[in-house]
Amino acid sequence: MPLVYAGVCSHAPGITGRADQADPVIREQFYAAFGAMGESIRASGAEAIVVIAAEHFANFFMNNMPSFAIGMSDSYDGPIEDPDWLGIRPFVAPGDRDLSERLIREVMKTSDVAYAEEWRFDHGIAVPLHFLTPQFDVPVIPVNINCQGPPLAPLERVWAFGEALRRAADAVPERIAIVGTGGISHWPATPDSGKINEQWDREFLDRWCGNDREALLSYDDATVYADAGQGGFEIRTFLAVSAAAGGAKGMVQFYEPIPIFAVGCTIASYSLG
Template sequence: MARITAGIGTSHVPAIGAAIDLGRTADDYWAPVFAGYEFVKAWVKDNTPDVVILCYNDHASAMMLDIVPTFAIGFAEEFEPADEGWGPRPVPTVIGHPDLAGHIAEQLVIDEFDITIMNDIAVDHGLTVPLSLVFGQPEEWPCKVIPLAVNVTQFPTPSAERCWKLGEAIRDAVECYPEDIEVQVWGTGGMSHQLQGPRAGLIAPEFDNAFLERLAAGPDGTSELRGITRLDFLREAGTEGIELIMWLIMRAAMGPNVDELHRFYHVPASNTAVGHVVMKPKAQFRHKLGEVEARKATAA
């Protein structure tokens, strides 16, 4: 059966992608940022998953404001890089895993998550920058990717608690998938930043570091993260700080307790703080297949 082997959290700053694509990672400004990712680039060589479930937000590249799903999962065989106004990034096409995506969608509906199915979606820097930070600049990505898009741009956005429960449901779904594959869950976006208004340029290191500390904690610490309200994110971390709810999906998918392998925080990168973590579940919390089949029967 499938198993979740690790979780990665990272910012997905578009300027980071530009620095990679233009060969500027060694510039004085950017070198400290990319130094924080040397660990994960080395670690992933021996820990490359079969599939990454990548939680990100679309930046009006594939989903305009006429239709805004709260949660959407990519079903396609392939996902092309999006054109964000200056052309798509020169990165490989993202290869999907429709079978696992379909299984996850079915289980999420059983768990009362009304997930939106996306059969055709281009993926922007929210998804491709994390792939570049971890895997570098390969001719093709070394694993398949299931995009999981979260609405953090149009009110009402999902709550921290709802995202946590989604992560738990994703863990349950993966662990009853019959194929023997290794899966990682990535949470992207953030950390604290604000792009507009009187507080444009806001960065809150104290909030960010407290978030990272609690993220690595057991249930007592993570319960505080689950209680952060949307207004708290706005006040403490800026209008775009809400992106951190996608890290909570990743963290919940790891189970109650984790081993933190790496943590990095840097200010600034463009107009935001950059955060990054690598963690593994302390143990596999696997649902018995019979329990899942019983839930299916009840739902039917």
């Protein structure tokens, strides 16, 4: 079936772990936007959600770091972080091994990808699922793009991977939603944690909504690092969704810098038509 949903959201651990320290008015507006995103996914009739995340050394390390990986299991547990620290209780999220394998085989036709039959979700997936499918009632296909341990895949390859995911999603009979998760500008877990370059974020989101391949691929890691921090490397997950959206235009449902969450909190989606 053709892809039924494509969107992006933030995943910072502070969103749930430091919720009590945020301005309650802004926090609740953000949570409501997150919940509305979940409603949109449900309304699309999605039978599985492909979550493109940028995991943080929970499953993959520099001893054998894949640029791209897809989970292939019937279930995934989490969070790998301390539940009290993250503010999310232990869970088991449903997967679909058979669907994963079909998607992986299709992606492999045009993009190299690792597969993983074990995957413990960290905040990169756990935080979005906490809002999008709090009952864990929709199968999840976890996807990872290495955004943490350089060398990182060039953005052109990220784009090709996103296109491969789209071809794969369209090729299977199930109705597939794709959700990218990550930060835009941010300096997570460093002494600069809480810094947000709002101007850079808004300019990036304009480009993301316009979904012009050339404009999105004109970023490079050196300037992203300077302007948006090492957390900005996670734009790869947003770009993969852009590629998967196949030229569709986007809309930002929510954007607001929340420094205690260490990120400009974002909910956005493409109109797939």
